[in-house]
Amino acid sequence: MKQNKQEEKAKQQKSKKDKFKLYKPKKKKSSEEDAAIQYLQAQYDKINPDAIKTFKDFPLSQKTLKGLKDNNYVTPTEIQRQAIGYALQGKDILGAAKTGSGKTLAFLIPILENLFCKKWTRLDGVGALVISPTRELAYQIYETLRKVGGLHDFSAGLIIGGQNLKFERKRMDQINILICTPGRLLQHMDENPLFDCSHLQILVLDEADRCLDMGFETTMNAIIENLPQERQTLLFSATQTKSVKDLARLSLSFPTYVAPHEQAETVTPESLQQSYIVCEIDEKIGILWSFIRNHLKQKVLVFMATCKQVKYTYDLFCKLRPGVSLLALYGTLHQEKRERIYNEFCRKSNVVLFATDLASRGLDFPHVNWVIQMDCPEDVETYIHRAGRTARGVFGKGEGLLMLLPHEEKIVEDLKKSKIPINKIAVDPSKVVAPQRKIEGLLSDNTELKQTAQRAFVSYVKSIFLMKNKEIFNVHLLDTDAYARSLGLIVPPRIRFLHKNLKGYNPPKKESDNEENEDVLDKLKTKAENDAGTDQSSDEEEKPIPQEKKNKKLTKELPKFDFHNDADSEEDEFLQVKKANVDVKPPIEEEEQNITKKKKKPLTKAAVAKKLLKKKIKVNTQVKFTEDGEAIEDEKKDVKSDLAKQFINEDVGGIDIEKAKEVLKEEDKYDKIRFREKVKAKHKEQKRKLKNKKKEEAEEQDDFGSQSESDGPDLSWLPDPDKIYGKKDSGSEKEDQSHTEDNSDLEEEKYHRPLKHKLVESKGIPQDSVAPRKKKKLKDISGSLSIQEAEALAMRLLQSQ
Numbered sequence: 001m002k003q004n005k006q007e008e009k010a011k012q013q014k015s016k017k018d019k020f021k022l023y024k025p026k027k028k029k030s031s032e033e034d035a036a037i038q039y040l041q042a043q044y045d046k047i048n049p050d051a052i053k054t055f056k057d058f059p060l061s062q063k064t065l066k067g068l069k070d071n072n073y074v075t076p077t078e079i080q081r082q083a084i085g086y087a088l089q090g091k092d093i094l095g096a097a098k099t100g101s102g103k104t105l106a107f108l109i110p111i112l113e114n115l116f117c118k119k120w121t122r123l124d125g126v127g128a129l130v131i132s133p134t135r136e137l138a139y140q141i142y143e144t145l146r147k148v149g150g151l152h153d154f155s156a157g158l159i160i161g162g163q164n165l166k167f168e169r170k171r172m173d174q175i176n177i178l179i180c181t182p183g184r185l186l187q188h189m190d191e192n193p194l195f196d197c198s199h200l201q202i203l204v205l206d207e208a209d210r211c212l213d214m215g216f217e218t219t220m221n222a223i224i225e226n227l228p229q230e231r232q233t234l235l236f237s238a239t240q241t242k243s244v245k246d247l248a249r250l251s252l253s254f255p256t257y258v259a260p261h262e263q264a265e266t267v268t269p270e271s272l273q274q275s276y277i278v279c280e281i282d283e284k285i286g287i288l289w290s291f292i293r294n295h296l297k298q299k300v301l302v303f304m305a306t307c308k309q310v311k312y313t314y315d316l317f318c319k320l321r322p323g324v325s326l327l328a329l330y331g332t333l334h335q336e337k338r339e340r341i342y343n344e345f346c347r348k349s350n351v352v353l354f355a356t357d358l359a360s361r362g363l364d365f366p367h368v369n370w371v372i373q374m375d376c377p378e379d380v381e382t383y384i385h386r387a388g389r390t391a392r393g394v395f396g397k398g399e400g401l402l403m404l405l406p407h408e409e410k411i412v413e414d415l416k417k418s419k420i421p422i423n424k425i426a427v428d429p430s431k432v433v434a435p436q437r438k439i440e441g442l443l444s445d446n447t448e449l450k451q452t453a454q455r456a457f458v459s460y461v462k463s464i465f466l467m468k469n470k471e472i473f474n475v476h477l478l479d480t481d482a483y484a485r486s487l488g489l490i491v492p493p494r495i496r497f498l499h500k501n502l503k504g505y506n507p508p509k510k511e512s513d514n515e516e517n518e519d520v521l522d523k524l525k526t527k528a529e530n531d532a533g534t535d536q537s538s539d540e541e542e543k544p545i546p547q548e549k550k551n552k553k554l555t556k557e558l559p560k561f562d563f564h565n566d567a568d569s570e571e572d573e574f575l576q577v578k579k580a581n582v583d584v585k586p587p588i589e590e591e592e593q594n595i596t597k598k599k600k601k602p603l604t605k606a607a608v609a610k611k612l613l614k615k616k617i618k619v620n621t622q623v624k625f626t627e628d629g630e631a632i633e634d635e636k637k638d639v640k641s642d643l644a645k646q647f648i649n650e651d652v653g654g655i656d657i658e659k660a661k662e663v664l665k666e667e668d669k670y671d672k673i674r675f676r677e678k679v680k681a682k683h684k685e686q687k688r689k690l691k692n693k694k695k696e697e698a699e700e701q702d703d704f705g706s707q708s709e710s711d712g713p714d715l716s717w718l719p720d721p722d723k724i725y726g727k728k729d730s731g732s733e734k735e736d737q738s739h740t741e742d743n744s745d746l747e748e749e750k751y752h753r754p755l756k757h758k759l760v761e762s763k764g765i766p767q768d769s770v771a772p773r774k775k776k777k778l779k780d781i782s783g784s785l786s787i788q789e790a791e792a793l794a795m796r797l798l799q800s801q
């Protein structure tokens with residue numbers, strides 16, 4: 001018995017040894033290698049995906065098998081099990097599988113085997129080409145290739161933008177497997193004489209739908225033109241293209257469609273828990289901040305719409321210090337920095353990465369706990385790829401949170417239609433702490449940060465404006481003022497493109513929120529006129545949203561539901577389940593809108609023309625005005641020279657410039673004469689006015705005497721005392737003089753009046769020219785008064801003075 005057992009054991013060991021005896025790399029004998037290759041190739045047609053349990057069950061080279069084993073890849077995933085066999089058989093493949101399901105190995109293994117079986121050497125040039133839409137993804141694929149294919153003798157190259165072009169150029173002819181981004185590849189194709197892909201065996205497009213979409217269309221078309229027609233083509237993506245046009249561009253007529261999850265209940269990984277919240281635009285920052293503060297021990301990836309938003313949020317949160325490492329990844333960063341950040345996020349476990357959609361496709365960050373989509377994704381595909389950065393691989397788990405504005409909630413319908421299980425949840429308002437005051441304070445101290453905020457604001461509004469799906473992305477429904485305020489900007493920056501666009505925009509009329517819409521539009525209009533740089537604002541603008549109002553908004557429809565997570569940590573209380581699997585119907589207002597839209601006839605040009613004819617409106621008529629703003633009815637009347645009259649009467653098409661010049665010269669002469677006449681008339685008028693003024697002044701003086709302040713009443717009309725009392729003798733004169741020395745004041749008084757009288761005379765108004773009215777007055781008074789009375793009157797007048 002024992003002997004039998006030993007014999008059996010020996011047999012088993014022998015058969016095992018035979019199984020692994022396919023290819024022995026160390027004893028390199030050409031004949032042995034050929035035999036191994038022949039053996040492998042002979043097995044290809046026998047591959048049955050259902051019978052494959054481990055990678056060893058595939059007819060793979062020892063080098064590949066060892067590479068897989070060394071990296072703990074033992075059991076193939078579903079897409080690997082189904083796709084590798086067809087790929088080894090040389091078929092074109094259209095592969096679609098959920099995010100994180102292992103598509104990378106599904107194309108890397110066939111590449112290695114294909115070139116191995118063809119005994120590809122460095123001298124053979126580029127044998128395989130892998131195109132990826134982003135540099136990070138290309139880098140990741142390259143790293144996986146290095147790990148799994150490290151035992152093979154092929155050379156691999158990573159050709160992406162932002163690297164040393166000269167360095168790449170020199171080594172181009174030695175590369176067998178090229179991992180690249182479309183732009184850089186085309187650059188080498190166009191400029192590098194060493195680049196030769198005429199022997200290309202296998203072409204792979206990872207994230208194929210992205211590579212073939214509008215953004216890369218021209219570049220990809222140019223690349224494909226340069227590739228040999230005879231080749232194998234593999235297309236992989238979680239959201240695969242089925243467009244015949246796309247396939248035709250790649251000369252794929254009958255590719256094998258491999259989609260292991262097509263019949264699955266969900267298109268996203270089963271271990272991915274997905275939820276969404278609906279909030280106002282100004283609540284987003286506060287919610288994100290509070291979320292991060294509540295998840296300090298987690299790895300979180302936050303997606304935003306634009307690079308500038310990512311930059312600002314990162315800069316701002318770094319200054320606010322949430323208590324966890326923060327990173328930012330976006331396209332405009334320097335390549336070295338991008339690589340460093342990518343590696344750092346892969347390495348760290350408690351970290352938050354703010355990113356654009358640059359990080360949404362293909363990137364395999366390990367152990368991401370949360371993916372937050374702070375801005376609504378462009379479409380369902382973008383949502384799937386973003387959310388798929390978590391819950392990856394065989395045992396991966398993770399959660400996704402989508403933040404939506406009320407009018408963006410329509411996208412949930414599309415998500416559910418596409419088999420994405422997503423639940424509505426509500427944020428516990430008591431857990432939301434918006435650092436509004438701090439943000440405003442930071443911005444007032446830091447102009448650079450303020451400018452970054454302004455750029456973030458404009459870029460977000462612009463991104464919404466440029467979105468194709470206008471049902472979901474409506475820039476006119478954005479409360480831009482509130483958004484600016486939430487970023488810490490008291491005055492919203494000017495949005496030129498929006499201002500232009502608003503001119504032709506008619507807001508949709510909704511009964512319920514008509515007022516709100518008008519407000520937004522008015523604000524947008526006035527805001528566009530404000531200056532972006534200034535921070536002058538009304539008190540109202542400076543006020544943050546009152547917490548009460550905020551809470552009201554958040555709790556408005558909040559039913560009593562269980563907490564989102566089972567765990568009892570504080571983190572889990574942050575989000576609560578709101579509704580599970582609710583079908584979202586379009587709002588009634590929207591339906592009404594659609595009906596009214598249908599009723600309205602489009603206004604054609606012909607219809608406008610008819611209307612104008614009916615109303616006898618002359619279009620395109622020119623009205624000229626004189627300098628004084630009077631309309632010139634007949635232009636012909638205004639011309640003086642015969643030449644001009646003749647010129648106007650000539651109804652010839654076009655303009656004879658020479659003749660027009662002559663006419664202008666002639667008209668100039670008349671113009672000069674007119675001008676001189678005008679000047680003369682003006683001068684005349686001025687003189688006349690001056691004369692009148694002088695006359696009036698003279699009359700005034702005649703009536704009331706001097707108007708000078710120091711002047712006393714005019715006593716010239718009084719009778720001459722010398723005539724009445726006779727002339728005083730010289731002695732008395734002397735007495736008077738001595739008296740004057742003592743009473744100088746009185747003296748002055750005495751002689752003051754006649755001087756005044758003289759002054760009037762010296763003004764050139766002789767006594768003869770005293771007005772007859774005045775003479776009459778004198779006569780009347782002197783006639784009616786006795787001498788004493790006149791004297792008393794004179795004295796009284798002097799005293800009053």
Ligand SMILES: Nc1ncnc2c1ncn2[C@@H]1O[C@H](COP(=O)(O)OP(=O)(O)OP(=O)(O)O)[C@@H](O)[C@H]1O
Nearest residue numbers: 075076077099100101102103104105238362364393
């Ligand atoms: N056979 C396997 N066994 C164990 N882990 C695997 C296997 N194949 C792939 N993985 C792991 O699964 C993770 C996801 O793989 P990969 O990045 O290839 O997914 P993907 O389908 O390309 O995702 P995406 O659609 O997001 O690009 C990686 O961490 C990878 O190492």
